[in-house]
Amino acid sequence: MMKQTNFRAALLAAALLLGSGSALAEDNFWLWLVNFSRQKEVKPVDNKAYQEECGSCHFAYPPGLLPAKSWAKLLDEKALESHFGESATLDKDTLKEIYDYAMANSAEKSWYKRSRKIALATEEGDAPLRITEVRYIKRKHHDIPEKMIKGNKDVKSLSYCNACHTKADKGIFDNDTVSIPNYPDWD
């Protein structure tokens, strides 16, 4: 009996030790399990080519906002010839770097909380091509009146994450960081 308690205490101590280094966090299941400062949000973009190429036309959506099956469809050489109606072709080397980065950091590969939820919401069914089609994202924005998004000249669409999410570039999307243009009192 005593032995078992000791063992448990040792396990807890080991877990605390491991968990104290937040830099170690989220890299795999075991580190995630023992990490007490869990990453609540989405991993921010940390690839230069991805940031530059995607970000030269629109907000560079962190790969953790869609599952791998979606990125595979979007970041296809042929598909990029008409990327939501615009040509977004890339040379082979750049495309490979961006594709590999998106696949390695897609929602189901990430241990960040929001990515886990997106992974769960997209597990079944067709791969969504728009982040705004993901059930979890839809639910989160469900109660915001249309006039504040579509009817708001400084927002226009749910696709412009960073129009309201002031820390979107850092992968932070929680309520406290939201500021809807022209609706300062919304809570």
Next chain:
Amino acid sequence: MKQLFTLLALIVALFMSSTASATTASNELFARYKSEGAAGFDAERGKKVWTKEVKSEGGEMMSCMTCHSDDLSKEGKHHKTGKLIKPMAPSVNAERFTDAKKIEKWFKRNCNDVWSRECTAQEKGDILKFLLSK
């Protein structure tokens, strides 16, 4: 006297390096376009290509100026996404035409978006000549 010379040499070197970077990329492309069959390049012809209006898929008339604005020293705005596009004129935007890969990337995308085909080597060279003169 010696100091003055060093200073002068430094200024000349700086000046040369800053203009050289702009021309290295475009010279490289002019040579490539020639090897692809283009004859000489002409800014006037380039201007005509740049301003030529064609009917887009949506039915409205479009040209390069639809997004790049008709004043090349000013910012343009993408007609669909609203993205702001930095001025094309190298006289106000020194970064323009210093990266051959970037120039080719946008030629490929934008020709396809406006004309539904890639531009020829001749067209690209003429446009480049026209834009470099701004």
